[in-house]
Amino acid sequence: MADIIQLLPDHVANQIAAGEVVQRPSSVVKELLENAIDAQSTSIKLIVKDAGKTLIQVIDDGKGMSTTDARLSFERHATSKIRTAEDLFQLNTKGFRGEALASIAAIAHVELKTKQEQDEVGSSIIIEGSEVVEQEVVVTPVGTSISVKNLFFNIPARRNFLKSNQVELRHIIDEFHRVALAHPNITFEMYHNGSEMFQLPESNYRQRIVNIFGSKTNEKLVPVEEDTEVLKISGFVGKPQFAKKSRGEQFFFVNNRFIKSAYLNHAITSAFEGLLKDGAHASYFLNLKVNPKTIDINIHPTKTEIKFDDEQTLYAILRASVKHSLGQFNIAPVLDFERDSNLDTPYGFKDKNANSPSIEVNRNFNPFQEEKATASRTQMSYKKEVAGNWEGLYVGLESKGTKSQQDFSEIQFESDEQTVSMFQNEHAIGQQQSTFQLHNKYIISKIKSGMLVIDQHRAHQRILYEDFLKNITVKEAMSQQLLFPLALHFSPQHMTIINQIKEDLEHTGFVFANLTNESLEITGVPVSVPESEVSIILEQLINDIENEVPDSNFSATDLLTKSMSKSLAIKTGQSLTIQEQEYMVNKLFACKEPNVSPNHRPTFVTMTLDELDRKFL
Known part of the structure; x- marks a missing residue:
């Protein structure tokens, strides 16, 4: 029987890898921005056309690459981040697999321009569908500019699965937010179809949040700070009264890398217990610093899910820190909202014993001595008052005449209505009623x-x-x-x-x-x-x-x-x-x-x- 197993060609293998790495234009944005950050850039510009379907360009002022490195960067499993398997558990960089550029080049037209600071000229490479079309020396600024055009041009089926420009742009903006929030010390710019969308100067973390989500966000933030041997937490949570119906403003960063964790999200939800309305979700922007050896990033192709060694401890510390911050800034409710400090026990009387009150009894007291005199005085005054006003008792009776008896006969007591049979009432109402409501649903x-x-x-x-x-x-x-x-x-x-x-x-x-x-x-x-x-x-x-x-x-x-x-x-x-x-x-x-x-x-x-x-x- 003939052998049927064979090695895949490189361009086919790259397209298969692209299916994991590049799901939509936002995936390309994420990989290119992370590469720019790993290049120690201080300023990064993102240019997008047609929600990334036509063009995605990232320009940075980082270290740049030599001619050899520029060519090797498009090879599979080529990376400068790791050397041995042990390096996977000591990662301080964004990318490390060496699949991103190779996968992107397999399904798009890519143009790379790069230059190192010590070089006089840079390198330019044009790749279309994993094939190097052109490589030459060019004059370009220090740093790297990479353009990805016509995404999925050779895989029309994948291109047809893309959503509208509005949806794809939202995914790109989400990735841009995640990277920009994790690195407030870097200047970011974003342009879509020639119009400026974001201009984020270098700033502190709070100002970066305000620059992205609007100036009104500043009053919604409550700082969270905690430093332990296991975990260091810094960032902000939103005040409960500003909670939203959507989960758009929820960000976890572990060692400056955005992650999704339902377990840690539950810790935040638990800390806000009793403070949120039904269906509302708290906002948070939290940075977690842990030892790289205690986490495993290499469990998901997009690297947004990681594995912790001791999740229970992180959960407890995170929940306690957020709860403490909410209470410290008078966000969480207390038992007494209108406590008067004047009623508190002074510290000087804290350990003193209370003095027993003294009781004095008058043994000669006789309560019946003046009873007769008091009763007579009361009776005299009462008789005098009635005698003086007796004519007023009959005023108005003659005007009513015989109607007084009729008025008394028409009086209905509340107890009479309660004795009527409830079944008779329901039957009478049911004859006229054509609709009924069941369980208010x-x-x-x-x-x-x-x-x-x-x-x-x-x-x-x-x-x-x-x-x-x-x-x-x-x-x-x-x-x-x-x-x-x-x-x-x-x-x-x-x-x-x-x-x-x-x-x-x-x-x-x-x-x-x-x-x-x-x-x-x-x-x-x-x-x-x-x-x-x-x-x-x-x-x-x-x-x-x-x-x-x-x-x-x-x-x-x-x-x-x-x-x-x-x-x-x-x-x-x-x-x-x-x-x-x-x-x-x-x-x-x-x-x-x-x-x-x-x-x-x-x-x-x-x-x-x-x-x-x-x-x-």
Whole structure:
């Protein structure tokens, strides 16, 4: 039998490796930024076009590479970071596998320009699909500039799996945030389609957070500091009142490397126990310093998951540190909120014994000596008072005449109402009532063949969805003006999204004023939107657009109406009156598609009398 096992060609092996390393344009951004940091750069510039599908360019002022190193950097398993297997457990650099550039070059057009400080000229290499097209000497500044063009040009199937530019750009921004937050001592710049998105100068950690997420973030931060033999913690957590519905502002850095850890996240959640509303997630920006020998980074291709030797100890220290910081800055509740310091026991009386009070008894006291005199005086004054006002007792009786008897006969006592049978009342009400609410979740409505069981949350979503869609299409939505303008603050990238959907929001009834780079004022809201829900609605809307819920095949208008209907629909557990239940039923079946919610889930089910009868067989 012939041999069937053979070695894969290099370009095929590189494409297979690219499937693990390069999942989307943000993966390329991550690898290139980390390489620039390992090159000891002080300034890094990221340039992106079409959300990275057309161009990803990273320019740094680091050490640069020689001509030989520039060529070897695109070979598989070629790295300057490690020499032996033991080095894997003493890593202080970002990259170490030597697969990133080789994988990227296998699925894109790559151009590299690099120059070391002691050299007069630099090197330029152009690679297309793992093939070196050109290599020459060029004049270039000190450092490295690498451009990745036409990602997945030779793997169209992978390119078709990419999401829209809005979603891919959000992933790139997420990676940019993770790298920039881990290194506040480096200047970062980011440009997308020629417009500046971030300009982050060298600063301290707190200022870096503020520069990324907006100036309003400064007042939300609570510092966390802890230094032990096992773990050193530094950073900030967000105040509970500023917690958000999404998990966007949650960052763990271990030895300046961003990681994801559900276990450590649970430690933060536990520290905030009792301080957050239902469904809210705390913000945190925490740096953890541990001995590199106690962690294993090489367990995941993206290196965002690592393994700790002693997770339980880290969990306990992290939870205690965050809890201490929240209490130290008067964030966590205390037992007595209005304690008066004047009532505290002075330190001078702390160890003194209390003196027993002395009791004196008058043994000659007789309580009956003046009883008669007092009683007579009381009786005399009482008689005198009644005698003087006896005529006032009969004032008004003649005017009522015979109606006094009738008035007394019409008096109804509260006890009479309580004695009426509850079953008689329920029967009378049930004859008139056509809908019932079950567990504050379902509405039961009678029909000829049986009954309908309606999910009140999904049904209201469908009603609101069609109303908003009609308002945006017709552009005649009703708006209620606010007595005082509502000021809201968002990060610059979120304000960009709001500006994109501003016109559609105005067609639903929102009225905007004074939009800036980080804030906006709302002077009017749709009639059905309470003022207290506006910020929650906009946050949910921004989150849905960033994640493109449900998917990229739907228009922005459809996405907007679905997000708003989801935020404003009545929730499970809300009690409805009979009129509200009937309105819900009538309004639902007046919709064009009453059978399903905007997310294509059933809004009601029917149960016939025959089905009920079979239950009793």
